[in-house]
Amino acid sequence: QVQLVESGGTLVQSGDSLQLSCKFSGNMADYGTIGWFRQAPGKEREGVSCISIESGATDYKDSVKGRFTVSTDKGTNMVFQQMNNLKPEDPATYYCAPAFNTSCHWYLSPGSYQYFSIWGQGTLVTVSS
Numbered sequence: 001q002v003q004l005v006e007s008g009g010t011l012v013q014s015g016d017s018l019q020l021s022c023k024f025s026g027n028m029a030d031y032g033t034i035g036w037f038r039q040a041p042g043k044e045r046e047g048v049s050c051i052s053i054e055s056g057a058t059d060y061k062d063s064v065k066g067r068f069t070v071s072t073d074k075g076t077n078m079v080f081q082q083m084n085n086l087k088p089e090d091p092a093t094y095y096c097a098p099a100f101n102t103s104c105h106w107y108l109s110p111g112s113y114q115y116f117s118i119w120g121q122g123t124l125v126t127v128s129s
Helices: none
Strands: 004-007 011-013 018-024 033-039 046-052 058-060 068-073 078-083 092-099 123-128
Touching: 004 092, 018 033, 018 092, 018 123, 033 068, 033 078, 046 068, 046 078, 058 068, 078 092
Parallel strands: 011 123
Antiparallel strands: 004 018, 018 078, 033 046, 033 092, 046 058, 068 078, 092 123
16 A cells, blocks of 8 residues: 655745655556645645656646746655745645656646545645735
């Protein structure tokens, strides 16, 4: 059973940077893509970043492009998300999740979270203005 443990979330100020980490217990090579979702109170879970495990190609939700960077360390089975210039619209609980689907376009599409069965506990990011 794959397990995901996210960490790094905390309270920061608007404009600050933060790096989230995710420890992935399975074999990352068994999956096509991995990345990060977030869910703010009262809102649907949404994909914000995605990386192809084989090619390393990345894609992002439009509102975080240029600010967030997703990466993996296959040797340690870790997934990271560097978040720069955090904005008031970024606070949420952030989750990493793997997918067999190799398409980041699909990964980031609205409602894709419904097709994911493995979730960690998430890590909370709060941004003060």
